[in-house]
Amino acid sequence: MTHDSGSKSFNVKAMLRDERFWKIAFQVITLVVVFLLLSFFLGNLNRNLIQMGRAFGFSFLRNPAGFSIGESLIQYRPNDPYWRALMVGLGNTLTLVAAGIALTTLLGTVAGVASFSKNWLVHKISRVYVGLVRNIPLLLQLFFWYFAIFGALPNPANQIGLLGLAFLNNRGVYVPWASSAVLAVLGIAATIGAAIAAFYLWQWRTKIRIETGVGGQKQSIALAVLGLVWLAIIVFGMNWTVPEGVEGGGVTGGLRLSREYVAALTALVFYTSAFVAEIVRAGIQSVSKGQWEAARSLGLHAGIVMRLVVFPQALRVIIPPMNSEYMNLTKNTSLAFAIAFPEMYSVATTTYNQTGRPVEVFVVLMATYLILCLLITLVMNQFNRAVQFKER
Amino acid sequence: MTTVTPDSFSSAPPEVVGLGPIAWAKKNLFSDWFNSLLTVVIVGIFSWGAIRLTSWALTTAQWQVIPNNFGLFMTGTFPSGLYPRIWALLAIICGLAGLSWGVLGRNVSTLFSRGVLIGLGLVCAFIVLFPPTRPSSLKLLPMVALVAIAAAAGRQAGRKFPGIGKWVSLAWFLSYFAALWLIGGGLGLTPVSTNDWGGLVLTLFTAVSGIALCFPLGLLLALGRRSALPVVRWLSTAYIELVRGVPLVALLFMGQVMIPLFLPIGSRPDRILRAIIALALFSAAYLAENVRAGLQAVPRGQNEAAMSLGLNTPTTLGLIVLPQALKIAIPAIVGQFISLFQDTTLLSIVGLAELLGIGRSILANPAYLGRYAEVYLFLAVIYWIFCYAMSLGSRKIEEKLNTNH
Numbered sequence: 001m002t003h004d005s006g007s008k009s010f011n012v013k014a015m016l017r018d019e020r021f022w023k024i025a026f027q028v029i030t031l032v033v034v035f036l037l038l039s040f041f042l043g044n045l046n047r048n049l050i051q052m053g054r055a056f057g058f059s060f061l062r063n064p065a066g067f068s069i070g071e072s073l074i075q076y077r078p079n080d081p082y083w084r085a086l087m088v089g090l091g092n093t094l095t096l097v098a099a100g101i102a103l104t105t106l107l108g109t110v111a112g113v114a115s116f117s118k119n120w121l122v123h124k125i126s127r128v129y130v131g132l133v134r135n136i137p138l139l140l141q142l143f144f145w146y147f148a149i150f151g152a153l154p155n156p157a158n159q160i161g162l163l164g165l166a167f168l169n170n171r172g173v174y175v176p177w178a179s180s181a182v183l184a185v186l187g188i189a190a191t192i193g194a195a196i197a198a199f200y201l202w203q204w205r206t207k208i209r210i211e212t213g214v215g216g217q218k219q220s221i222a223l224a225v226l227g228l229v230w231l232a233i234i235v236f237g238m239n240w241t242v243p244e245g246v247e248g249g250g251v252t253g254g255l256r257l258s259r260e261y262v263a264a265l266t267a268l269v270f271y272t273s274a275f276v277a278e279i280v281r282a283g284i285q286s287v288s289k290g291q292w293e294a295a296r297s298l299g300l301h302a303g304i305v306m307r308l309v310v311f312p313q314a315l316r317v318i319i320p321p322m323n324s325e326y327m328n329l330t331k332n333t334s335l336a337f338a339i340a341f342p343e344m345y346s347v348a349t350t351t352y353n354q355t356g357r358p359v360e361v362f363v364v365l366m367a368t369y370l371i372l373c374l375l376i377t378l379v380m381n382q383f384n385r386a387v388q389f390k391e392r
Numbered sequence: 393m394t395t396v397t398p399d400s401f402s403s404a405p406p407e408v409v410g411l412g413p414i415a416w417a418k419k420n421l422f423s424d425w426f427n428s429l430l431t432v433v434i435v436g437i438f439s440w441g442a443i444r445l446t447s448w449a450l451t452t453a454q455w456q457v458i459p460n461n462f463g464l465f466m467t468g469t470f471p472s473g474l475y476p477r478i479w480a481l482l483a484i485i486c487g488l489a490g491l492s493w494g495v496l497g498r499n500v501s502t503l504f505s506r507g508v509l510i511g512l513g514l515v516c517a518f519i520v521l522f523p524p525t526r527p528s529s530l531k532l533l534p535m536v537a538l539v540a541i542a543a544a545a546g547r548q549a550g551r552k553f554p555g556i557g558k559w560v561s562l563a564w565f566l567s568y569f570a571a572l573w574l575i576g577g578g579l580g581l582t583p584v585s586t587n588d589w590g591g592l593v594l595t596l597f598t599a600v601s602g603i604a605l606c607f608p609l610g611l612l613l614a615l616g617r618r619s620a621l622p623v624v625r626w627l628s629t630a631y632i633e634l635v636r637g638v639p640l641v642a643l644l645f646m647g648q649v650m651i652p653l654f655l656p657i658g659s660r661p662d663r664i665l666r667a668i669i670a671l672a673l674f675s676a677a678y679l680a681e682n683v684r685a686g687l688q689a690v691p692r693g694q695n696e697a698a699m700s701l702g703l704n705t706p707t708t709l710g711l712i713v714l715p716q717a718l719k720i721a722i723p724a725i726v727g728q729f730i731s732l733f734q735d736t737t738l739l740s741i742v743g744l745a746e747l748l749g750i751g752r753s754i755l756a757n758p759a760y761l762g763r764y765a766e767v768y769l770f771l772a773v774i775y776w777i778f779c780y781a782m783s784l785g786s787r788k789i790e791e792k793l794n795t796n797h
Binding site: 144327 | 623
């Protein structure tokens with residue numbers, strides 16, 4: 001800093017040598033350049049849109065959509081408005097995201113832990129799986145699952161039955177399901193509620209055992225009762241319907257998962273799990289060797305060391321990158337449109353093709369995916385806070 | 393898994409040296425009843441799968457679709473009369489690759505070690521034996537020879553002129569424009585419309601262009617996000633977070649539609665250019681985060697020491713902080729390049745005939761109805777080779793730059 005603070009007179013030379021002046025000047029220049037660029041682009045956009053006769057606005061969302069959608073969680077008819085069509089797409093995206101996150105966490109963790117297996121074959125399979133799947137584009141894998149695997153299943157007349165509980169054919173997968181949507185939602189809500197209650201009960205039990213050194217039986221009993229109640233609700237309260245093969249092909253009852261949905265889910269889970277496996281592996285490796293040895297020397301055996309000592313510490317390293325994997329999975333569900341699964345992006349493209357409004361459709365898409373990613377980040381941040389080191 | 397021990401623990405000094413195959417199997421496959429069960433089940437499933445796969449590959453599969461369309465896979469609908477230009481491009485790349493290899497390996501005692509020779513032999517054998525390449529194999533063999541000769545020459549040159557590395561980098565830079573000229577024509581060559589660019593050539597071209605564009609942009613965004621100037625920081629952060637929140641396919645598709653809307657009425661950049669811009673703008677946001685992680689890993693003391701020596705902000709960044717940060721970030725940066733390479737497949741959705749796109753249009757041909765597995769497996773092998781080569785290269789660079797002792 002060569003600024004001459006002593007002199008009162010305004011000195012241009014000194015100002016040009018002052019870093020503080022340049023800091024402000026640089027920001028002003030940046031702002032002006034960004035502003036000019038934006039006004040150039042937005043001005044062009046405005047002129048182009050006016051020339052096409054489509055001023056910016058979202059009122060078109062209330063017009064009837066006029067196209068049908070293959071599968072939908074909510075009631076939808078072709079003459080419903082566009083916003084309802086987009087809702088259907090969002091619903092389909094959400095089913096893909098929810099199932100995808102659950103299955104990816106499971107498969108990724110198993111594959112990551114498997115790379116530490118003492119069994120040479122299990123270790124190799126985990127490594128080969130990761131090395132193979134991460135180096136092949138997701139879209140190619142998606143086409144492979146959709147056309148070459150699920151497309152090669154027999155037609156409904158020769159469908160494959162699995163113990164009479166589920167059926168596979170080239171139109172989709174048929175599984176047992178609750179007899180009504182309301183019951184299914186209740187079942188899922190009960191499962192989530194039970195999981196949350198179990199988590200807090202377990203924490204309470206651990207806290208009591210740490211503080212007093214004994215006890216926790218009451219909580220254990222509560223946990224067991226909770227589990228039994230949940231099991232009873234799921235087994236008897238759902239009024240399960242089992243798919244039944246029809247003479248000459250086809251299936252009645254149960255839940256049909258379309259071939260598009262199953263292929264998209266499989267491809268997403270297989271692809272993302274390979275990345276999750278690497279994250280889990282790196283996390284476990286990051287726990288220092290001494291932790292493992294200390295736990296072993298206390299007489300704990302390998303499984304318990306992993307569960308109680310190594311994995312909780314690894315979680316601190318695992319959670320932050322998992323957040324971005326979940327976000328990638330969410331964004332990658334948009335690829336399912338390439339195999340004609342009617343998710344958010346696919347419906348939005350159809351909307352654009354029919355209305356010729358790229359800007360508005362893009363804003364809707366961007367807002368939707370941003371909000372989804374933000375929600376995931378919020379949940380993961382909560383979770384992250386729970387597993388961080390509690391330091392004094 | 394019952395038995396889980398992190399790698400580092402089992403890498404303790406081996407207790408038994410020279411395990412026999414039976415002892416090895418007992419230790420690694422049948423150590424207890426659970427492992428034995430696991431081994432038996434896995435071996436059962438995999439041998440069943442292997443038998444099914446082999447019988448499919450040898451009897452049901454009709455591999456004819458690959459050799460019949462090999463030219464399409466490689467160059468798309470590029471006019472076959474102009475193939476010599478693609479060969480010339482391949483020769484330039486092979487020559488430069490060999491030269492760089494030789495210059496980089498100038499201090500290694502022998503360039504053609506046994507492993508390398510075996511590798512080259514395998515490549516030659518593959519070229520001669522693999523049927524789809526047969527009409528072209530006569531031209532591919534000299535390419536392999538070219539790599540070897542250029543490597544030997546590069547080694548000699550590297551020993552004589554230590555500063556040659558810079559010139560090789562410059563040559564790589566110029567080769568990009570040579571490629572543009574050889575593919576696109578003009579300046580004395582027959583022009584080829586971008587509608588006829590396709591196949592592996594287009595995949596590689598878009599990937600390289602995307603990487604070349606997104607790297608400087610990502611660097612600037614990362615520096616902007618770490619900047620002490622609030623305006624710059626907010627703008628960079630807003631850009632990064634907005635772009636990272638949108639799926640690439642939406643950005644690509646809308647890029648095809650919206651980039652012309654953002655420009656003055658009537659101007660419409662080429663669709664390949666639009667795709668490359670969308671790809672680079674997208675990847676730059678991710679790359680910025682990788683570089684930022686590297687920047688954060690450089691100790692603050694480095695910055696302060698440089699400042700106290702009287703370096704100003706640009707020189708501190710350029711000479712002290714960035715070299716260290718980039719070194720740390722190499723694996724993540726290469727990972728981002730690999731995913732950019734994989735993301736070029738999405739261009740097939742917006743109608744470009746890159747490798748996957750050309751595969752899909754071949755599958756749409758009634759003559760090859762239902763040959764999905766064959767075509768997609770073939771494409772998967774190509775993508776896998778390139779991505780694996782990139783990650784292997786990143787590991788080599790990492791080892792080379794690793795100055796920790």
